[in-house]
Amino acid sequence: MTEQGLPTNRALSGRNLTYGLLDELGRAIVTGAFTDTPFPTEADLAKHYSVSRSVTREAVKMLTAKGLLSARPRQGTVVRPESAWNLFDPDVLRWLLERKFSLVLLRQFSELRVTIEPGAAALAARAGTPEGLALIEAGYRRMVAAEEGRDDALDADIAFHVSILQASGNPFYAQFRDVVVTALRTSILFTNRFKGRTASLPAHRAVKDAIEARDPEAAQAAMDYIIRDVLVLIDAAEQQDANATV
Incomplete structure (x- = not known):
């Protein structure tokens, strides 16, 4: 690995180099590395990461498609405000998780989940196929196994919630998979840390x-x-933070 964290294997394809650079730059943007610093030129990026101009050009193009960058005449490439980012993009969601933990972000995730997942559960009850119901059963069995130490609690909880999106039979609900997975990872880590508890089996x-x-x-x-x-736990945590600053 280079000191920038990119692979040094000469056998890697240009596509792998492009995605390595995409991940490096996307994480840097989302975690605020360019808040007070202009985004580098393609030439500077190519030199710094020891990659070709075509690799940097493609990575920048992909970041632009995700809403993180924009190219303006005479201003070069600039980082766009967070409000313009494609928050449903799985890479952007993953990079968001790598920022400092935020109760605000967790609340936003949970508010979105409460508008999505109950509706998916209702649809699964109304029109779920035997295959869909089997997925839900398998997800729940994984949670039982995790409670007994035979599976990973986080992965099992995620499998259960994702199975309900799939069992809804609505492809638009299924498309929220990455959002729900990211929200759950944030939520479960928070509830474990704040209350020292795992998901409720009942x-x-x-x-x-x-x-x-x-x-x-x-x-x-x-x-x-x-x-x-x-959301109740988030309210309690926010109140705790407010009391600590008084």
Whole structure:
């Protein structure tokens, strides 16, 4: 590895170099490395990372497509404000997680989840196929295994929630997979740290049972309860922070 963290293997293809540079620059942008510093020119990037101009050009083009950069006449390439970033892009979501932990970001993630996942649970109850219900059952079984130390708790929880998006049968809900996975990783790490607890098996069982019983209202309410419980914890953490600064 170079000191910039890029691979040095000469057998790597140009595409791998491009994605290595994309990851390096995207992470730097999202974590604020260029807040007070102009974004480098393609020539400077090529020299600094010891890659070709075509590699830097392609990486910059991809970052532009993600909403992180824009090219302006006579101003060169500049970092765009966060409001312009494509927050549904899986790379952007991943880089956001690498910033300093933020209760604001966690609240925003949770507010989005509470508008998505209960609806997906209701749809899964109403129209879920046997294959979709089997996915939910498998996700729940993984959570049970994690409780017994036979699986990873975070991965199992994610598998359960993703299975409900898939079981909804609505491809638009399924497209929220990356958002929900990122939100869950942030949320679960927070709840474990703030309350020292893992996901509630009974609460998740209630979602599964309602879906299997073909009860959309109960499924929606049960999923809503899980996510709003996180919002309650966020409120408590924000109050704790406010009291600490008084």
